[in-house]
Amino acid sequence: MKTALKLAYRNLVGAGLRTWLNVIVLSFSFVVIIWLKGILVGWDYQAKSDMTNWEIGGGQYWHEQYDPFDPFTLAESHALIPEQFSEEIAQGDMVPVLMVQGTLYPQGRMQTVTIKGIDADQDIFLLPTNKLDTVVDAVPAIIGAAMAESLHLTEGDLVTLRWRDAWGTFDAMDIVITDIFSSNVPSVEAAQIYIPLELLREMTMMQDEATILTFRDPELSRPAVQGWIHKPKNVLTASVDRMIKTKTAGQSVFYAILLLLAMLAIFDTQVLSIFRRQKEIGTYIALGYTRREVVGLFTVEGAMHSILAAVVGALYGIPFLAWQAKVGWTIPMDAGDFGMAMAQTLYPVYSAGLVVSTILIVVIITTIVSYWPSRRIAKMNPTEALRGRIQ
Amino acid sequence: MDKNEIIQIKELKKIFPMGKSEFTALNDINLSLGKGEFTGLIGPSGSGKTTLLNIVGSLDTPTSGEAWVLDQSIGKLTAKEAAQLRKKNLGFIFQSYNLLAVHNVFENVEFPLLLLKIGAAERRKMVMDALEWLGLTDKVRSKPPQLSGGECQRVAIARAMVKRPSLVLADEPTANLDAANSHHILQTMVKLNEELKTTFLFATHDEKVIGYLKRKIYLFDGKVAKDEWVTSNQTAK
Numbered sequence: 001m002k003t004a005l006k007l008a009y010r011n012l013v014g015a016g017l018r019t020w021l022n023v024i025v026l027s028f029s030f031v032v033i034i035w036l037k038g039i040l041v042g043w044d045y046q047a048k049s050d051m052t053n054w055e056i057g058g059g060q061y062w063h064e065q066y067d068p069f070d071p072f073t074l075a076e077s078h079a080l081i082p083e084q085f086s087e088e089i090a091q092g093d094m095v096p097v098l099m100v101q102g103t104l105y106p107q108g109r110m111q112t113v114t115i116k117g118i119d120a121d122q123d124i125f126l127l128p129t130n131k132l133d134t135v136v137d138a139v140p141a142i143i144g145a146a147m148a149e150s151l152h153l154t155e156g157d158l159v160t161l162r163w164r165d166a167w168g169t170f171d172a173m174d175i176v177i178t179d180i181f182s183s184n185v186p187s188v189e190a191a192q193i194y195i196p197l198e199l200l201r202e203m204t205m206m207q208d209e210a211t212i213l214t215f216r217d218p219e220l221s222r223p224a225v226q227g228w229i230h231k232p233k234n235v236l237t238a239s240v241d242r243m244i245k246t247k248t249a250g251q252s253v254f255y256a257i258l259l260l261l262a263m264l265a266i267f268d269t270q271v272l273s274i275f276r277r278q279k280e281i282g283t284y285i286a287l288g289y290t291r292r293e294v295v296g297l298f299t300v301e302g303a304m305h306s307i308l309a310a311v312v313g314a315l316y317g318i319p320f321l322a323w324q325a326k327v328g329w330t331i332p333m334d335a336g337d338f339g340m341a342m343a344q345t346l347y348p349v350y351s352a353g354l355v356v357s358t359i360l361i362v363v364i365i366t367t368i369v370s371y372w373p374s375r376r377i378a379k380m381n382p383t384e385a386l387r388g389r390i391q
Numbered sequence: 392m393d394k395n396e397i398i399q400i401k402e403l404k405k406i407f408p409m410g411k412s413e414f415t416a417l418n419d420i421n422l423s424l425g426k427g428e429f430t431g432l433i434g435p436s437g438s439g440k441t442t443l444l445n446i447v448g449s450l451d452t453p454t455s456g457e458a459w460v461l462d463q464s465i466g467k468l469t470a471k472e473a474a475q476l477r478k479k480n481l482g483f484i485f486q487s488y489n490l491l492a493v494h495n496v497f498e499n500v501e502f503p504l505l506l507l508k509i510g511a512a513e514r515r516k517m518v519m520d521a522l523e524w525l526g527l528t529d530k531v532r533s534k535p536p537q538l539s540g541g542e543c544q545r546v547a548i549a550r551a552m553v554k555r556p557s558l559v560l561a562d563e564p565t566a567n568l569d570a571a572n573s574h575h576i577l578q579t580m581v582k583l584n585e586e587l588k589t590t591f592l593f594a595t596h597d598e599k600v601i602g603y604l605k606r607k608i609y610l611f612d613g614k615v616a617k618d619e620w621v622t623s624n625q626t627a628k
């Protein structure tokens with residue numbers, strides 16, 4: 001094996017330009033695959049941490065009537081906070097949010113919104129709720145940048161808000177925008193306004209009630225609570241998993257094409273080698289190789305393309321990938337239009353497992369592709385190979 | 392088999408299938424070669440020289456009859472055993488040199504020693520010795536495409552000789568060489584034959600080669616037509 005490696009290396013490097021063309025094509029596949037996979041891992045990580053920070057914390061309890069996809073359920077989805085959570089809430093490790101349907105009237109227009117009541121001093125979410133503590137003449141409210149832009153609202157603007165209380169009676173009041181935040185999570189920005197929890201409870205006559213309870217610690221075991229549905233973190237991030245899965249499938253097609261091209265080049269080289277190097281094959285046999293050993297030599301030679309490609313790929317790939325991890329990859333479209341937690345700039349994350357498995361898979365595929373045409377050598381007649389007469 | 396014999400061929404036949412019919416390339420060959428001989432198979436093109444050399448070299452097998460080489464019956468060897476015989480005991484020299492083009496002179500000559508798994512230091516010494524015999528010490532790093540035909544054939548001889556095989560098989564070794572180079576390599580081979588006691592078996596129809604042979608076996612239409620020893624007072628040119 002050592003001899004075969006040595007000879008294969010000499011033959012491969014000796015073959016010059018053709019070898020390096022194959023190696024460069026293959027090394028490009030390595031770098032692109034690792035980069036793209038790294039982007040997905042980074043995206044997955046970023047999307048989940050954005051969701052954790054802005055939307056779901058360490059997991060939630062939902063009122064049993066609450067359905068985020070049906071705003072009409074909001075009228076029914078509120079209840080007293082169960083007794084057993086009072087301590088956790090008092091310690092700040094659980095944040096109750098009350099949600100009510102409402103309508104905003106900015107400059108004569110109309111926008112249906114979800115009004116979310118939240119404690120000003122919570123620190124589970126990155127929402128700037130401390131800005132709800134400001135003393136103003138109207139109800140202090142914070143909104144996301146996306147909505148602020150679409151409604152042309154800026155800090156300090158007064159807007160009329162209309163809502164229904166627990167008895168279904170309409171009421172209206174002015175709110176003042178005390179802060180505009182931007183997150184990467186569209187669902188915390190789109191058509192949402194945040195106002196102080198106690199105020200919303202008063203406005204709606206829903207004392208001590210909430211719609212969603214978000215806790216900080218995802219590790220604690222969570223009991224079942226009558227009237228509330230426990231939503232663990234992994235359930236709440238399932239949409240991200242689904243999205244990443246879809247993207248992975250899409251990428252896989254791309255990898256397959258990339259690898260197919262590289263493998264085609266190597267396959268072609270192998271087939272050509274076996275015809276052009278008949279005399280050489282005969283010579284190996286005359287010098288004491290068996291035909292099977294020559295098959296082995298040619299297979300190792302072909303497979304070695306992938307080893308060289310890993311080395312060459314590392315030469316330019318490591319600096320490139322490291323630079324990408326540092327500056328990130330800025331998506332050439334508006335991330336807000338994506339409808340999912342997505343930053344404008346994604347930072348690829350590479351794991352040792354990703355690099356090793358990519359290299360391993362490529363080496364295995366290259367070996368198979370190299371072995372396939374080389375099998376013919378086992379059927380060659382050595383005397384005819386020496387004459388170079390095999391068609 | 393006689394202690395001093397290296398090759399013994401008995402009633403050997405080689406028949407090639409040719410579509411529906413067959414072609415008898417060797418017919419009823421009976422021969423024996425002793426150790427240290429410097430012998431040639433002589434005959435016109437198509438007379439079966441290469442075919443016989445290939446069988447002796449365990450690259451091919453007899454259709455019937457037997458060929459014993461170094462106490463091994465060629466027709467009965469497995470692929471592995473045949474490879475072992477070639478690796479350890481046989482050296483090949485070809486008309487078109489068959490050097491490995493991307494390997495340099497040193498690496499070409501080193502090749503058979505790599506197959507024998509000889510250690511690096513010993514390998515190096517053996518290669519340098521062989522290159523010295525052939526006067527190639529200044530071409531160590533050259534690659535075959537940079538060498539003349541004569542130099543290439545000398546590298547091929549060094550490669551055949553480096554492991555000190557018992558038997559060297561040379562198929563038309565001078566066919567691509569001019570007269571001066573032909574004489575040069577033949578004189579070298581005579582010297583190696585005398586100093587290392589290596590047995591040489593040629594296949595040739597080149598008068599220059601024939602002039603150096605100590606025994607001439609004439610083949611005609613796949614049969615031995617004449618087998619004669621050169622008396623010692625006959626000298627090569």
Ligand SMILES: Nc1ncnc2c1ncn2[C@@H]1O[C@H](COP(=O)(O)OP(=O)(O)O)[C@@H](O)[C@H]1O
Pocket residue numbers: 384407408409414416434435436437438439440441442443594
């Ligand atoms: N594999 C083969 N199939 C069919 N015929 C062959 C084969 N090898 C050699 N022959 C025939 O056998 C005869 C002897 O060939 P060869 O031993 O190469 O002759 P020489 O080396 O004396 O020129 C030739 O007529 C050649 O065409």
Ligand SMILES: [Mg+2]
Pocket residue numbers: 440441442562594
């Ligand atoms: Mg011939």
